[in-house]
Amino acid sequence: MEEIVRAEGLKKTFTLSKKQQRIERTAETRRIAVDKLSFSAYRGEIYGLLGPNGAGKTTTLRMLSTLIRPDEGDAFLCGHSIMKEPQRVRDVIGFMTSELKLEGFFTPDYLFDFFGAMHGVEKATLAARKRELFSRFGIDKFSEVQVKNLSTGMLQKVSLVISIVHDPEVVIFDEPTNGLDVITAKVVTDFLEELRQMGKSIILSTHIFSLVEKLCDRVGIIIDGRMIAEGELKELCGELSLEDRFFNIYRSVKGDVQ
Amino acid sequence: MKLLALIKKEFHRFFHDPRLIITILLPGIMLYVIYSIVGTAINGEREPQNYKVYVDGSAEAAVAFVGAFVTETGDTVEWLPLEDGDAARAEVENGEADAVLIFSENFDETAQGATVRILYNGAEEKSSAFYTLAETALNMYGMRFAVVSESVKSAEEIGRNLFAGFLPFLIVTFIFSSCMGVTIESVAGEKERGTLSTILATSAPRYQISIGKVVPLSCIAAIGAASSFLGVVLSLPKVIGVSLGVFAGAMSFGGYALLFLLILSIVPLIIATITTVSAYAKTVKEATGYTSVIMILVMVVSLVGAFVGTMGDWVVCIPILNAVGAMGMLFEGKTVIWQSLVSVGLNIVYTALLVLLMTKMLSSERIMFGK
Structure with a gap:
């Protein structure tokens, strides 16, 4: 199997503000969000990062997408270092997260062309890809509607197609089905499976067990910024369900669930 | 791209x-x-004025320029040679004359250091109006010189050339x-x-x-x-x-x-x-x-x-x-x-x-x- 993503000892700490210190009743000034995290993802597989809120999943994905820099460690996507070649990394990845928004004034049609140009996609290729993706997701009927007037589901679809406008090798999704209705969620998960069949590598973060069981080939369980367990789903769970296995691991690390 | x-x-x-x-x-x-x-309110209803101005010094070109500038506004200027400075000042003070312009020697030929002294009455609307026009015109006159102004009576002087x-x-x-x-x-x-x-x-x-x-x-x-x-x-x-x-x-x-x-x-x-x-x-x-x-x-x-x-x-x-x-x-x-x-x-x-x-x-x- 061809290794497409390799994270090596990623570490990220954040400074706690006085307000945060007060709220959390702590004297510590720095918080470790991700602690020496290592994992690999291969071509044509969906890799899931599973963990509770605040475990460091989103921070890990933000480091992989070069929006933030790790304090220690490095990661390689299609052989490009996030530390040394962030611009080249951005060319081979598509990143979708609720943090990245689309300007409400513009239409999906305009934004697709704009972000295509941002990734240096040729006009003819861009036009063909727009036709294909807009039709696939039913965006074509809304292509001239301002983004601010789209429904949440349609907006999520538009965000999805724009994040992969340049046909990236690695697709990084932070909570891909969050806030979606069941129909849109199904469209998104089906498309992720389609991307896998096309040989793309997908890394997603989630706290939804069923999503991991349905989609992921391999999974990494993160708690308090550390990779506690990792492997193929069957290998990791054995006879247990993912949920039961996760809580067994969680209890061994954090004690009882409160 | x-x-x-x-x-x-x-x-x-x-x-x-x-x-x-x-x-x-x-x-x-x-x-x-x-x-x-604002401009119409200031100038629109105004009657054309005839200014009486004393001039001292040989500055024919500059005087002609100021005159032409004033004429553009629809007013006229009566230029009088300055013979008695004190008498002219007294006339400006009591409103009989509107201003006294004193140009430095050989003003038109002087490349640098030339001056113009303008004596006017800040309390008189007509005299102030002439002062505004004269100063604006002199500023537009393409030559390097200093304008020294003196009002014979103190008054609220909000010149229109402020703009x-x-x-x-x-x-x-x-x-x-x-x-x-x-x-x-x-x-x-x-x-x-x-x-x-x-x-x-x-x-x-x-x-x-x-x-x-x-x-x-x-x-x-x-x-x-x-x-x-x-x-x-x-x-x-x-x-x-x-x-x-x-x-x-x-x-x-x-x-x-x-x-x-x-x-x-x-x-x-x-x-x-x-x-x-x-x-x-x-x-x-x-x-x-x-x-x-x-x-x-x-x-x-x-x-x-x-x-x-x-x-x-x-x-x-x-x-x-x-x-x-x-x-x-x-x-x-x-x-x-x-x-x-x-x-x-x-x-x-x-x-x-x-x-x-x-x-x-x-x-x-x-x-x-x-x-």
């Missing part, structure tokens, strides 16, 4: 939103309407307002809404994103500044009470070219400043707060610019002040080629440095993604 797309996006955002276009053009239209009404004197200040203020409106929304607004992050997640180099903001926003702000500038320039002659032709003819083509260059250099400098501040701010509200402070600073600097002639050549190093000083001297009909060109050059350098700083800020995780 990426830079072009970024530039086109800003233009598309602006030119496809009628509200933004109105916002940027409205100040110019409003200024024209307001100043025109002309404060033109550089007005220009800078209008430019700043235009820049402020478009830039804060485009940079701090995008940052607050999370749309700037989406662009940062693409492979567009950070420096292109900086330039992709500063260049189009400068063009858009220049349109707003031009609208405000035209609004003032077209209405100012009405306030002073002269025709547009006389007003426009006060400066040579070269002077207008330098003025255009100076304005052209200020716009990107102000845009780059507000862009940098907006990129630093977390919200539009915060950016507006910072920018307001900078605007006050710029307005103070622009007002100080009125005295720039007495401040020495080092002012060309101070952004904004350099351009204001040069503009002020241009309006006085002085030749300020090197001051103007150095100011333009330095403003371009300052703009480039700010673009560089903005690029660094776009790469800063703390600034762009800090909570």
Whole structure:
């Protein structure tokens, strides 16, 4: 199997503000969000990062997408270092997260062309890809509607197609089905499976067990910024369900669930 | 290609939103309407005046110029040779004469150091009106000399030429307002809404994103500044009470070219400043707060610019002040080629440095993604 993503000892700490210190009743000034995290993802597989809120999943994905820099460690996507070649990394990845928004004034049609140009996609290729993706997701009927007037589901679809406008090798999704209705969620998960069949590598973060069981080939369980367990789903769970296995691991690390 | 797309996006955002276009053009239209009404109120109902003015010294060309300028307003001047200074002063004091103009020796032939002394009565409306016209005309007279004015009676002297004197200040203020409106929304607004992050997640180099903001926003702000500038320039002659032709003819083509260059250099400098501040701010509200402070600073600097002639050549190093000083001297009909060109050059350098700083800020995780 061809290794497409390799994270090596990623570490990220954040400074706690006085307000945060007060709220959390702590004297510590720095918080470790991700602690020496290592994992690999291969071509044509969906890799899931599973963990509770605040475990460091989103921070890990933000480091992989070069929006933030790790304090220690490095990661390689299609052989490009996030530390040394962030611009080249951005060319081979598509990143979708609720943090990245689309300007409400513009239409999906305009934004697709704009972000295509941002990734240096040729006009003819861009036009063909727009036709294909807009039709696939039913965006074509809304292509001239301002983004601010789209429904949440349609907006999520538009965000999805724009994040992969340049046909990236690695697709990084932070909570891909969050806030979606069941129909849109199904469209998104089906498309992720389609991307896998096309040989793309997908890394997603989630706290939804069923999503991991349905989609992921391999999974990494993160708690308090550390990779506690990792492997193929069957290998990791054995006879247990993912949920039961996760809580067994969680209890061994954090004690009882409160 | 990426830079072009970024530039086109800003233009598309602006030119496809009628509200933004109105916002940027409205100040110019409003200024024209307001100043025109003020001008009509001052000069519209006025009866033509015949000024009685004593003249001392051989300055036939300058006197003819002032005379022609006054005639343009529909008034006339009766020039009388000054024989008894005390008697003439007494006449100005009791309102029988309107002013005394004393030109230094061989005024028309003197290249430097020439002076004009204007004696008038600030308490008399007619005498004050002549003083305003004479001073405006002398400022437009293409020669280097000092105007020394003296009012024989103290009075409230709010000269109408105040508008002309404060033109550089007005220009800078209008430019700043235009820049402020478009830039804060485009940079701090995008940052607050999370749309700037989406662009940062693409492979567009950070420096292109900086330039992709500063260049189009400068063009858009220049349109707003031009609208405000035209609004003032077209209405100012009405306030002073002269025709547009006389007003426009006060400066040579070269002077207008330098003025255009100076304005052209200020716009990107102000845009780059507000862009940098907006990129630093977390919200539009915060950016507006910072920018307001900078605007006050710029307005103070622009007002100080009125005295720039007495401040020495080092002012060309101070952004904004350099351009204001040069503009002020241009309006006085002085030749300020090197001051103007150095100011333009330095403003371009300052703009480039700010673009560089903005690029660094776009790469800063703390600034762009800090909570």
